[in-house]
Amino acid sequence: MTIGSTTCLHYVNVSENTAVTYGQRGHQSLQSQQCHYYKYGAEGSADEACIVSGASPTGTVGTASILLGTETAGERSVVGISAVLLRAGAAGEGNSVGVLSPTSTVDVVTVLQKAVGGGSTDNPEECNVCCITYDESERRPRTLPCGHTFCSSCILQLTTSNQLTCPDCRASHPATSLDNFPVSYAMEAFVKKFKNVQLVQTAGAAGETPSVKPAAEKQMPVKTKGGTTQKRPSGMSKKLWSLLGEHESSMRSQLTGFQNTQSQLEQYWTWLTDQNEQNLQLLKKVEEFTHNVATFVKLIEEEVARVMAMKQEGEEGVKQLEARLECLQNANTAQEAFTAINHADQCSVEVEDWRQKCQKQFPDDNIVTTSIKYGQVREAIRTALDALAAETDATHTPGLPPHPDPASTIMDKINTITKMPQQITVENLLEMSQRIKTLVENLLGMSQRMKMLLQDLRIKTLVEDGLVFAVQEDQGGIRSSRITLENDQISMHCLQDQPPPPHAHTLQVSEVLGARDPSSTLVHLDLGWGGSTRGRVHIRLSPNTPAAQQFVLLCTGHTGVSYRNTKLHSMGDKGRPGECVLGGDYEGKGGGGGAGIIDISDGQYQESGRAGAVWWRYDDAARAAQFAITTRDCEGRWPLADVFGEVVSGLEVVRAAANHSDITQVTVVDCGIVLNQ
Structure with missing residues (x-):
């Protein structure tokens, strides 16, 4: 039979589940009630292609109704009443053109020529699968990770079990949604430019109106300048004037969005600058505190050295006292008694001098007071660090939602992360007042406890120094x-x-x-x-x-x-x-x-x-x-x-x-x- 001007070399009437073996491809299972299998090109040749269709095998086939099919390695299954499966190249090669959508009506000869030619290089504005020009709605161009581009509609229909096999190179890609494959803005820009060129060429004809009429329901854009509506020049077609208005409106919208984003960036910059200033102030205070602590550590070390030296003198004094006591206990003669008493008196004077020196030198009130203050600061810092570590180790860190609203502004996102209230309510004010009151009470209580602790430490020092009787x-x-x-x-x-x-x-x-x-x-x-x-x-x-x-x-x-x-x-x-x-x-x-x-x-x-x-x-x-x-x-x-x-x-x-x-x-x-x- 003849398809367009092309001769079909093979025609086979195949019943359900009947396997047709040809070339090196293995076998092809056609799961349909009544299918017609067409061969284009010589068996096993590089220009081999096939069509499976429910259309009549007689006469010339100008168009064919197409349904979706799937292909696996070494085997091709066609599910449905009619389908088109195309492959360009020798048997076993991975350059299958793919399958078409169930609702598409295409010129079979064009499809076969594209299959044999290895793709639509002459019409890059068209999807290589459905051969329909890309648009900005259902057939937006999307690029697969392998680099090939197809329309959104074909990608949805080619996706099975969250997987998509590229019709060009047969690479397999995960496909849970269309968002897995980004829109090819370069292709959209190319298609738009291509359409504009066609319109300009049409408008350039001798006073002829463009053959493509705008949709009746689409409102014609109005060009304005300085708040005044502009009239279409006499030498410009309505279509071109409309296109110019569309671009002007789009540019104004982009300018407004750009200015809004610029304002958000300015707010974000102000917020970052304020945060950085606060951090620098904190860093300065921390450095000052660290320097003061380092100085205080040296003072404590010097005090420790003085105490250790005094303790060593005290240990020697204890040994002398024990020795003098033993002499007093073991004195058996008057001479031994007088000698022991004289030595004991001398030792008592030395020990009393040592005790008086200890009482005058210790404790250093400045060191004790400063140590208590730093102790409170240390506890506060330790508590803050523990809280920060607990927040960092938490299984969930507050932040942006998994899929934030694209319309959210930069500051909205910052407020979401920082959990800042968008509105202040009376309940917020009352809760804030109560928390501040509790905080003040705690601070006052802490101050009172610090005074009591300082007093207790002073009493403890007096007791340890033997000054309480x-x-x-x-x-x-x-x-x-x-x-x-x-x-x-x-x-x-x-x-x-x-x-x-x-x-x-x-x-x-x-x-x-x-x-x-x-x-x-x-x-x-x-x-x-x-x-x-x-x-x-x-x-x-x-x-x-x-x-x-x-x-x-x-x-x-x-x-x-x-x-x-x-x-x-x-x-x-x-x-x-x-x-x-x-x-x-x-x-x-x-x-x-x-x-x-x-x-x-x-x-x-x-x-x-x-x-x-x-x-x-x-x-x-x-x-x-x-x-x-x-x-x-x-x-x-x-x-x-x-x-x-x-x-x-x-x-x-x-x-x-x-x-x-x-x-x-x-x-x-x-x-x-x-x-x-």
């Missing part, structure tokens, strides 16, 4: 006891028959003892032998027992006598279960003294067979102040009665004293009561 004045004069801080425990030591040192801060003994919790009293004994203190023993006393009340009075020296400088005088059951050490003879009678200062016989005492139990042993009033501390469990023996306390720490010190070769050399160097627990 508890005093008691009676007929015998003023007696005083040291207030010390050790391991966060504040202790009042045993009263001594001497006034506090000059410039010391004093408290009344009655006020100090009245501040303690009587239901849970903690006292301490410092044991020593061989000229040095070996450790501290803390004893928890049972509440509301006479023996415990007497023990407190003797640990504090409140009545004038105390356990201070008394010795342990004996042991019981040494090396056996129930082993204990005995002490409390404040009269120094080798265990025969230590009269009770209150009646302790009437009380509800506990029983215990555990090591660490503290109990009183004698009903004899002459020795009622004596106490015993168990160092070994009773293990099967009757539990101990009259227990009024328990060692909560330092039992190993008591056991070490029990293992000393001479228990009578173990001394209660100091004693006192713990004020906070």
Whole structure:
């Protein structure tokens, strides 16, 4: 048969699912009720092409109705009543022209000639698939990643399963939407220019009106100048005048948009400049703060060096005092006694000079105050950095939406990112007022806490420097006891028959003892032998027992006598279960003294067979102040009665004293009561 002026070399009437084998291409499955297969060119030649159509095989085919088909490697499937599948080149080559849309009506001869010619190079303003000129609506030119360009309509119809195979080079591209393939603005400009040239050529004919009539529904653009409507020149056609008006209107619209964008850029520039100025100011303050901190660090390092030097002098002083104390204890002759006393007096003067020097030099008020201020700043900076790090590490960072409105301005986008309100409401004002009020209250509270903290630090320094004493004045004069801080425990030591040192801060003994919790009293004994203190023993006393009340009075020296400088005088059951050490003879009678200062016989005492139990042993009033501390469990023996306390720490010190070769050399160097627990 004949297609246009071209002879079809082959014609086959193919039924549904019948395979037609030709050349090296393999086979072609035609899935239709009644299909007609046409061959253009020699079998397997370079100009081979084919058409599958539902049209009649007889006569001359001028046009054909076309439906979409798909092609895979080595096999081509045609789905539908009729379709056109075109390939240019030898069998197996990848330069298929492709398929046409289901609604297209095309000249078959033109299609075959384009197929054999390898594409529409003579008409670049047309889509190579549908052979229709590009426009600015449904058939906008779009470029594939492989570089070939087709209209939007054909791209949509060629897309299957989110994939698109290029009809020219057969490259496969992901295609979830038309936005995957950008519009070819260069091609659009070319087509527009091409149309303009055609219009000018048409208008240049001898007074002839262009053959292409404008659409009836399209309003003719009006040219204006200075607000006055311009008339069309007599030598210019209506079509050209309309085209000129379109371009002028488009240019005005572009100018307005350009000016708006320029204004947005100006606002953005102002915003950036303001942000940069604030950052520069912040950077300057940070640099100043860093410089001040570096200077302060040097001051602290110098202060640390002075403190370390003073501590070393103090350690030497402690060694000298211990040595002089041992000499006083071991003096056996009058000469040794005088020598020991002279050396002790000299050492006391040196130690007192050292203490006075420490009190004058330390602490440096400026360093302490500045350190507290910098501490608050450090905490604020640390909090800000932690918040910034948490914001950076978050799974979602506030910003532009995935697909922002193209009409959004630059400042709209900035407001979206920074979450700035577009409008201020009454609720915003009320919430702002409440937040500011809360912030001010917090700042005031912080200021008050800083003052309290500064005061606490000053008090702590005074206590550590030994400048806080508890005093008691009676007929015998003023007696005083040291207030010390050790391991966060504040202790009042045993009263001594001497006034506090000059410039010391004093408290009344009655006020100090009245501040303690009587239901849970903690006292301490410092044991020593061989000229040095070996450790501290803390004893928890049972509440509301006479023996415990007497023990407190003797640990504090409140009545004038105390356990201070008394010795342990004996042991019981040494090396056996129930082993204990005995002490409390404040009269120094080798265990025969230590009269009770209150009646302790009437009380509800506990029983215990555990090591660490503290109990009183004698009903004899002459020795009622004596106490015993168990160092070994009773293990099967009757539990101990009259227990009024328990060692909560330092039992190993008591056991070490029990293992000393001479228990009578173990001394209660100091004693006192713990004020906070």
